[in-house]
Amino acid sequence: MTLSTLLLALAVIFIVAFVVGLSKARGLARGAPRSLHSRPGFYGGYLALWTVLPALFVVLIWASASPLVIDRLVRAELPPEAQAQSEGQIALIMGTIRSIAQGLPVMTAAETDEIRANPQKAREILGKSGVVLAADPQPFMLDRAQQLIDLTSFSRLAITGIATLLAVLGFSYAFTRIARTLRARNIVESITLAGLIAASTVAILTTAGIVLSVLFESLQFFHSVNLWEFLFGTVWDPRFSAPGRSGGAEGQFGLVPLLWGTLFISAIALLVAVPLGLYSAIYMSEYAAPRVRAVAKPLLEVLAGIPTIVYGFFALITVGPFLRDTGAHLGLDIAATSALSAGLVMGIMIIPFVSSLSDDIISAVPQALREGSYGLGATKSETIRRVVLPAALPGIVGAVLLAGSRAVGETMIVVLAAGIAANLTFNPFESVTTITVKIVSQLTGDLQFNTPQTLVAFALGLTLFLVTLALNVYALHIVRKYRELYE
Amino acid sequence: MTIAATPSDIQEARIRRADHAAALAKKRHAAEWRFKMYGVIAIAISLAFLVILFTTIVRNGYSAFMQSAIRLDVNFDASEIDPSGQRNSQDLWNANYPKLASNALYSVLGVNPDDRLARRKANELLSRGIDTQLRKIVLADPSIIGQTRQVWVLAHGNVDAFLKGAISRDTPEENRQLNNQQVAWIDKLTADGLLAKTFNSGLFTFGASSQPETAGLGVAIIGSFFMMFTVLALAVPLGVAAALYLQEFAPKNRFTDLIEVNINNLAAVPSIVFGLLGLAVFINFLGLPRSASLVGGLVLTLMTLPTIIIATRAAINAVPPSIREAALGVGASKMQTVFHHVLPLAMPGILTGTIIGLAKALGETAPLLMIGMVAFVVDYPRTPLESATALPVQIYMWATEAERGFVERTAGATIVLLAFMLIMNAVAIVLRQRFARKW
Numbered sequence: 001m002t003l004s005t006l007l008l009a010l011a012v013i014f015i016v017a018f019v020v021g022l023s024k025a026r027g028l029a030r031g032a033p034r035s036l037h038s039r040p041g042f043y044g045g046y047l048a049l050w051t052v053l054p055a056l057f058v059v060l061i062w063a064s065a066s067p068l069v070i071d072r073l074v075r076a077e078l079p080p081e082a083q084a085q086s087e088g089q090i091a092l093i094m095g096t097i098r099s100i101a102q103g104l105p106v107m108t109a110a111e112t113d114e115i116r117a118n119p120q121k122a123r124e125i126l127g128k129s130g131v132v133l134a135a136d137p138q139p140f141m142l143d144r145a146q147q148l149i150d151l152t153s154f155s156r157l158a159i160t161g162i163a164t165l166l167a168v169l170g171f172s173y174a175f176t177r178i179a180r181t182l183r184a185r186n187i188v189e190s191i192t193l194a195g196l197i198a199a200s201t202v203a204i205l206t207t208a209g210i211v212l213s214v215l216f217e218s219l220q221f222f223h224s225v226n227l228w229e230f231l232f233g234t235v236w237d238p239r240f241s242a243p244g245r246s247g248g249a250e251g252q253f254g255l256v257p258l259l260w261g262t263l264f265i266s267a268i269a270l271l272v273a274v275p276l277g278l279y280s281a282i283y284m285s286e287y288a289a290p291r292v293r294a295v296a297k298p299l300l301e302v303l304a305g306i307p308t309i310v311y312g313f314f315a316l317i318t319v320g321p322f323l324r325d326t327g328a329h330l331g332l333d334i335a336a337t338s339a340l341s342a343g344l345v346m347g348i349m350i351i352p353f354v355s356s357l358s359d360d361i362i363s364a365v366p367q368a369l370r371e372g373s374y375g376l377g378a379t380k381s382e383t384i385r386r387v388v389l390p391a392a393l394p395g396i397v398g399a400v401l402l403a404g405s406r407a408v409g410e411t412m413i414v415v416l417a418a419g420i421a422a423n424l425t426f427n428p429f430e431s432v433t434t435i436t437v438k439i440v441s442q443l444t445g446d447l448q449f450n451t452p453q454t455l456v457a458f459a460l461g462l463t464l465f466l467v468t469l470a471l472n473v474y475a476l477h478i479v480r481k482y483r484e485l486y487e
Numbered sequence: 488m489t490i491a492a493t494p495s496d497i498q499e500a501r502i503r504r505a506d507h508a509a510a511l512a513k514k515r516h517a518a519e520w521r522f523k524m525y526g527v528i529a530i531a532i533s534l535a536f537l538v539i540l541f542t543t544i545v546r547n548g549y550s551a552f553m554q555s556a557i558r559l560d561v562n563f564d565a566s567e568i569d570p571s572g573q574r575n576s577q578d579l580w581n582a583n584y585p586k587l588a589s590n591a592l593y594s595v596l597g598v599n600p601d602d603r604l605a606r607r608k609a610n611e612l613l614s615r616g617i618d619t620q621l622r623k624i625v626l627a628d629p630s631i632i633g634q635t636r637q638v639w640v641l642a643h644g645n646v647d648a649f650l651k652g653a654i655s656r657d658t659p660e661e662n663r664q665l666n667n668q669q670v671a672w673i674d675k676l677t678a679d680g681l682l683a684k685t686f687n688s689g690l691f692t693f694g695a696s697s698q699p700e701t702a703g704l705g706v707a708i709i710g711s712f713f714m715m716f717t718v719l720a721l722a723v724p725l726g727v728a729a730a731l732y733l734q735e736f737a738p739k740n741r742f743t744d745l746i747e748v749n750i751n752n753l754a755a756v757p758s759i760v761f762g763l764l765g766l767a768v769f770i771n772f773l774g775l776p777r778s779a780s781l782v783g784g785l786v787l788t789l790m791t792l793p794t795i796i797i798a799t800r801a802a803i804n805a806v807p808p809s810i811r812e813a814a815l816g817v818g819a820s821k822m823q824t825v826f827h828h829v830l831p832l833a834m835p836g837i838l839t840g841t842i843i844g845l846a847k848a849l850g851e852t853a854p855l856l857m858i859g860m861v862a863f864v865v866d867y868p869r870t871p872l873e874s875a876t877a878l879p880v881q882i883y884m885w886a887t888e889a890e891r892g893f894v895e896r897t898a899g900a901t902i903v904l905l906a907f908m909l910i911m912n913a914v915a916i917v918l919r920q921r922f923a924r925k926w
Contacts, residue, residue, distance in 0.1 A: 067774065189822040193736060199728035200737075203749040203796070206789050210760060213767030276529045283526025296530055303537055305912065307850025309879045310544065310901050313886050317894060318543045348536045355533075379515050381522035402755070409757025411853035412879075416886055436759050440856050443766065461763040465756065472755040 002156065003063050006163060010059070013167055014052045021047030024178050038185035046184040049191055050174035055166040062159045070151045077147060079140050093141065100145035101152075116142060214465060217458035224452045225253050230459060232256065236422035236433075238442065238453045253456050255463065257422040261339070261432035265418060266407035268343025268428060269350060274400055276347075277354025284355070285362045286384055297356070304352035312416035315345040320417060327429065334429040337419035343428070346413050353403040361395035361482070362388060395482040401475035405468045411436040435460050544901050550651045551899025554687035554700060555642040557612070557676060559591040563625065565633040574629050584621035588613055588640050595681060596672050608669055614641035616693075616701030639685060644700045644892040646673060650684060653891055690899055694865040695876070695884075699892025702885070704900055706864045710780045710875030711849060717784025717871065718791050718848050723841055725788075726795030727830075733796070734803045735825050754793035761790050762857025770858060777859035781871035786858060787848040794847060798840020802833040835922030842915040846908045852879040878904045 025043035029036050036043075074097065075083075075090065082093055104112065116139070178184075222230070233254025280300060284293050320341040327334030334340065365388050373383040389396070419431025420441060442457040565572070568582040589610050592598075598605045617640050624638065625631060645664045648654045650673070660667050676682035693703025729746075737743040765786035769775045775782050806829050814824040855861075860880050868875040876884070882904065885897040 064773070185820065189820060192822060193732075196728045196732035196736065199725045200732045200746050202725055202729065202789075202792065203746055203753055206753060206764070206792070207749045209768055210756065210764045213764055213772075214760070217767055276533050279526045279529035280533055283523070283530060287523055287526060296534070299537065300530070300533055303533065305846070305908065306540070307852065307879055307904065307908070309850070309852045309882050309886075310540070310905065313882060313897060313901060314540050314543060316886060317547065317898075318539075348533070348540075351533050351536075379519045381519045382515070384522070405755060409759065411757070411759045411856075412883065415853075416883070436757070436853070439759055439763070440853070444856055444859075444861055458763060458767070461760055465760050468755065468757055469752060472752055476751060 003059070006059055006160065007056075010052050010056055010163070010167075014048045017051040017171060018044040018048040020175070021045070021178060024175070025184075028178070028180055036180050037183050038188075042184035042188050043178050043182070045188040046182070047171065047174045047178065049188065051167050051171040053191075054170050055163040058166060059159060059163050062155075062162075066155045066159070070148065070155060073151060074144050074148050077144060082140070097141050097144045097148060100141055101148040104142075104145055104149060210465065214458050214462045217455055218462045221452060221455035221459045225456070229253065230255055230456075234424060236438070238456060251453065253452065253459075255435075255460075257424045258433060258435045258438055258460070259463070260424055261418070261422065262408055262434040262436070264426075264428070264432055265339050265343045265346060265414060265434060266404055268339060269346035269407045270400065270404055272344055272347025273350045273354050273403060277351045277403070278358055278396065280351070280355040281358035281362060282384060282389075285359050286380065286388070297359075300355055301352050303348060304350075304356075306349075308349065308410060308412040309416075311345050311349050312412040312414075315341050315413060315417035319345055332429060335419065335431045337417055337431045338429050339418065339432045340428040342414050342418035345417060346407050346410055349410070349413065350403040350406050353406055354399055357399035357402065357479075358392070358396050361392045361399060361479070364395070365391045392482075394478050398475040398478035398482065401471050401478070405471035405475070408471070409436065409464060409468050411440065415440050435464050439464070544898050544905070546898075547894060548898025548900075548902045551690060551895045551902075552687050553651075553684040554689060555647040555650050555682060556639040556685050557592070557642050558637060558639050558681045558683075559588055559595065560635050561587050561591045561621065561638045561640075562635045563587065563632050564590075568625060568632050574632075576626075579625055579629065580622065582622070582625070584618045584625075585610070585613070585615075587621060588617045588638075595679075596675070605668075608666065609672070611665075612643055612646050612669060612672065614643050614700045615698055616641050616696070619701070641689070641700050642682065644698060644890070646682070647700055648891055649673060650677075650682070651895070653895070687899075690896070690903075694867065695863045696865070699888075699890055699896050702893070702896060704878065704881055704903060706867060707876045707878045707881035707900075709867055710783070710860070710864075711877045713780035713868070713871040713875065714784040714787055714877060715845055715849060717781060718788050718845060719841075721785070722788040722791045722795055722844070726792050726841075727799050727837060729792075730796045730799035730803060731825060731830070734800045735829065736821070750793050750796055753789075754797065757853075758790060758851055759853040759857065761786050762854030764789070765854060765858045776872055776874070778862040778864070778874040778876075779872050780860075780868065780875040780877070782858050783855050783860055783875075783877060784871065786854045787851060790851065790854065791844040791848045794844035795837075795841055798844065799833070799837045802836025802840065803829060805836060806832045832924070835918055835924075839915045839919045842911050842918070846911040846915075849911070850879055850904065850908060852877075852883055855880050856883070878907070 022040050022044035024047075025036060025040040029040065033040065071094065075094065078090070078093065082090065085093075230253050233252055234256045235252045235254045236257050238251040238253060280296075284297060288296065316337075320336045320338070323338065323341050323344075324334050324336045369387050369391055370383050373387040374380075378386065414434045414437050418433055418437060420433050420437060421431055422433050422438075423430055425432060439457045439460050442454055442460075564587065567587060568584075569575070569578050571578060589606070590600075592609055592613060593600055593606065596609055598609045600606065620640060621638070624636075642650075645654060649656075649665055649670070654664055656670060663670075665673070673682060689701065689703050691703060691708065692705045693701055694706040696702040729750075733743060733746065737746075765782055769782045769785055770777055810828050810832060811824050814828045815821070819827065855877055860876055861884060862874045862876060864874050864876055878900065882897055882900045885893045885900060888897075
């Protein structure tokens with residue numbers, strides 16, 4: 001049975017076992033449910049969990065391990081001349097074998113014999129059944145494909161058998177244990193609690209996964225490129241090792257121009273978003289009538305809900321050309337993909353981040369401070385400027401930092417609007433590039449893995465992760481500390 | 488010498504001070520008004536950006552929902568499609584369908600079949616997608632062979648652009664993608680009612696194509712659907728379970744603190760980093776196929792999880808303690824209290840949070856680029872393991888195409904994406920208002 005049918009079968013078995021346990025418990029109670037330790041449903045759950053959980057556990061482990069084991073076994077049987085080839089070549093051979101294995105079961109015996117007789121016809125014959133081969137197969141591949149099929153079907157048979165055995169064992173054990181005094185509720189509830197705890201650890205696992213995977217690949221990158229050169233190099237020229245290109249595969253991976261571009265664009269974005277967002281927040285929390293606020297606040301938040309790809313497209317077709325034409329009128333040379341247009345559009349995007357966080361923070365400033373200020377004769381704006389804002393300042397700084405971390409990690413706007421040239425320039429009218437743009441451009445397209453050109457993306461990702469993490473942790477720390485101050 | 492202040496002096500000073508105070512007050516009130524106006528202006532500018540954004544998209548994109556088509560009486564000539572007469576599927580597949588449409592077009596336009604240049608120019612009015620279109624008709628009903636049928640065939644992207652005004656009649660001929668002869672033909676066809684704009688169903692059904700008129704969102708919509716389904720099936724149970732544990736059961740200790748810090752930080756990790764995680768773990772380590780919507784769904788699940796956990800915790804927190812105390816009071820266990828009483832009451836809030844999280848996931852692009860969803864996929868994926876694209880990724884791919892026709896398509900796709908998100912958010916708002924409960 002395939003994995004999905006197996007899982008489906010387990011789900012059905014779960015329901016059946018539940019019903020069986022329920023009716024057995026009801027039978028035991030003989031019309032007096034109070035004589036049972038738990039309510040009948042818990043007995044059903046107890047039986048169902050015992051029946052399905054062990055089997056499910058084994059099935060999942062098997063499903064993740066068996067492809068690797070089968071792959072090993074098939075590899076071990078490859079002829080010596082194939083095994084002597086490089087890792088990449090062997091991977092290609094294995095790919096062909098897997099494709100053939102897909103096609104073999106749907107072919108007739110006559111077709112199989114024909115392929116065996118003359119392998120160069122295999123592509124054509126397999127093509128008919130919808131299997132596309134990259135290269136002509138060699139005879140040994142057919143045997144290995146057959147072995148792959150045999151092993152896979154054996155593995156499926158074995159896991160089905162083992163799962164059935166475990167389900168039967170679990171069922172019979174739990175079934176015999178069901179008695180009036182069985183503390184079924186406690187058992188079922190502790191298993192449920194364990195499930196809840198497991199679910200909440202997914203967050204930790206994700207963080208660990210991010211750190212470990214990015215770190216691991218980055219370390220591989222730093223095997224071939226010096227950490228120092230990466231961090232302080234001022235030239236970004238990864239040089240894809242295209243055939244026929246002199247100079248070798250070694251490029252220069254200087255982080256500085258990318259980091260500069262990222263910070264430059266983020267700074268422009270904050271320059272747009274902070275005044276607009278902050279004044280909006282002040283107006284919303286201090287001046288606006290509740291009805292205005294009820295309309296304007298959600299509308300502003302729409303800005304945060306628009307997908308960033310839409311902003312990118314907007315920058316590409318509207319803002320970039322508009323700035324270029326305006327610049328031409330004023331005698332300025334503004335590139336169509338400039339730091340300015342990317343920063344401007346990104347600034348629009350992060351307005352709501354600044355405004356809604358600042359709004360919360362300004363609203364949290366105790367009313368007594370304002371009243372004290374009014375009592376001394378200050379006007380509303382004087383109160384806001386001299387009393388409320390200074391009191392809210394740390395929180396607002398936190399909000400701005402959070403918005404900044406959004407800007408640093410933003411991808412789609414800069415991919416479409418900022419350009420790809422890694423310039424180290426202070427001129428906002430020129431195009432610059434960012435860390436995220438380079439991650440995308442190094443990893444999209446058909447590239448060979450394990451070259452510095454692709455691995456550098458992980459080193460860039462690690463940099464990005466650390467920068468945003470530092471910003472976030474610091475900002476959240478400020479915001480939290482500030483909240484505690486007034487609570 | 489002493490100066491004795493006369494009463495008139497004092498009076499004068501008083502007036503001066505009063506004048507000064509009045510002037511000062513006026514200044515302060517002006518400052519007050521200005522300050523308030525800054526706020527109004529800031530909000531106005533922000534909302535103006537919103538309006539400009541939407542109008543740009545709609546202005547560029549509304550025309551994508553109409554597509555030019557030519558009505559032709561196509562003769563499904565048996566000798567052309569199936570010379571052997573055996574209805575062999577291989578023959579039907581390989582037949583020269585564009586020729587059928589071309590022949591019909593020549594007779595309508597009065598093109599001499601021996602004039603090679605005129606033939607080529609006439610053929611340039613037809614989309615290259617005609618091949619597929621006519622083949623589909625024949626394969627669906629082979630009995631049509633030998634008959635003449637009226638078919639609306641797709642016009643070429645340039646014809647479409649001309650009808651929509653993107654290619655101007657006033658452009659000098661040498662700079663125009665259509666020559667004068669072709670423009671005359673287009674006018675003739677339009678006048679005869681044979682060339683018209685029809686609703687562009689292809690935008691929703693076609694797969695990837697290098698021609699704008701045959702490029703559509705079919706694959707992307709299916710891919711996005713698979714991904715949303717994966718997120719729904721994984722992120723909601725996991726997120727709700729995690730939130731229940733943290734909010735109702737977790738003791739206050741190092742471990743739960745660690746989980747909380749992690750969730751808060753994950754919510755702020757750049758999305759592209761999740762893409763790197765997906766590439767390293769799901770594709771390189773676990774060996775799942777690239778470009779598969781399952782992998783996309785898994786990555787988006789991890790991204791959406793913090794949103795759902797945070798929303799669920801807020802919803803659970805809003806259920807008043809009296810409910811829990813009442814349930815515990817009549818003898819329910821902690822687990823029964825949570826599952827029978829707290830969770831159902833928190834459900835509307837959880838649903839709202841889930842839908843908002845899903846809408847966010849639907850618009851996410853960057854992580855999908857990392858796991859290779861920028862593939863040129865022509866055929867519909869049947870399972871989540873096959874190559875697919877997603878709505879926002881399709882927008883990205885079209886946005887980077889050079890041809891003019893793709894700008895319209897990109898904006899059209901953006902409208903579709905925004906419409907989906909609008910619907911989801913509207914549902915969330917309705918749910919919130921419908922089931923909102925004041926305790």
